[in-house]
Amino acid sequence: MTPSGAPDDAREPDDTPSEAAAPLAAASAESPPIPESDPVSERDRHFMRLAQAAADKARAAGEVPVGAVLVRGDEVIATGFNHPIGTHDPSAHAEMAALRAAGAALGNYRLPGCELYVTLEPCLMCAGAIMHARISRVVYGARDPKTGACGSVVDAFSNAQLNHHTSVVGGVLETECGDALRAFFAERRRASREARRAAAEAADAASAQPGRTNPGRTDPH
Numbered sequence: 001m002t003p004s005g006a007p008d009d010a011r012e013p014d015d016t017p018s019e020a021a022a023p024l025a026a027a028s029a030e031s032p033p034i035p036e037s038d039p040v041s042e043r044d045r046h047f048m049r050l051a052q053a054a055a056d057k058a059r060a061a062g063e064v065p066v067g068a069v070l071v072r073g074d075e076v077i078a079t080g081f082n083h084p085i086g087t088h089d090p091s092a093h094a095e096m097a098a099l100r101a102a103g104a105a106l107g108n109y110r111l112p113g114c115e116l117y118v119t120l121e122p123c124l125m126c127a128g129a130i131m132h133a134r135i136s137r138v139v140y141g142a143r144d145p146k147t148g149a150c151g152s153v154v155d156a157f158s159n160a161q162l163n164h165h166t167s168v169v170g171g172v173l174e175t176e177c178g179d180a181l182r183a184f185f186a187e188r189r190r191a192s193r194e195a196r197r198a199a200a201e202a203a204d205a206a207s208a209q210p211g212r213t214n215p216g217r218t219d220p221h
């Protein structure tokens, strides 16, 4: 069930058995182990849910909620969440945080055989870092029509001169991942409107009480 195993071997046709194949294998060999009808596995959804949990940490910190999980086999090596505002660091995207933590955990800046799950389509910066790290597979949730570098704006991974290592799957739990972002921005717009309204009301109140802004003219003393 782990795509990081040997999917090519697993898809070898059953009608070319080795000489060691026993006759009793014929009956059971017809049931393929890989569900071809569902390219997004429950395993992918599982790790994407962990990435969503990491995105919640970003949201709690007031950052755009994007989360990432770096996986080797079925082991979570590292997680990361988006936090450029709090760190004053434009490179502090969720993918970068997960890549840095995984590199430190494994003692290697190359991460072959690892998969990166992220709730939002990686940008060009993160796509570059993913390639440098030799990540085997990227799985992302929501597409990013503004900065997505996996096909939405540019498709860095499809450039064979740049990428020899990484396959990409998009749209895993896309609606859920996108909903978290939409809710965040809706809340931020609402808070911004509230702040503007409060400022306008404060300005109105100040102008309605000239004595507070210009006491010299109205104070009889």
Ligand SMILES: [Zn+2]
Residues within 6 Å of the ligand: 093, 095, 122, 123, 124, 125, 126, 127
């Ligand atoms: Zn990025």
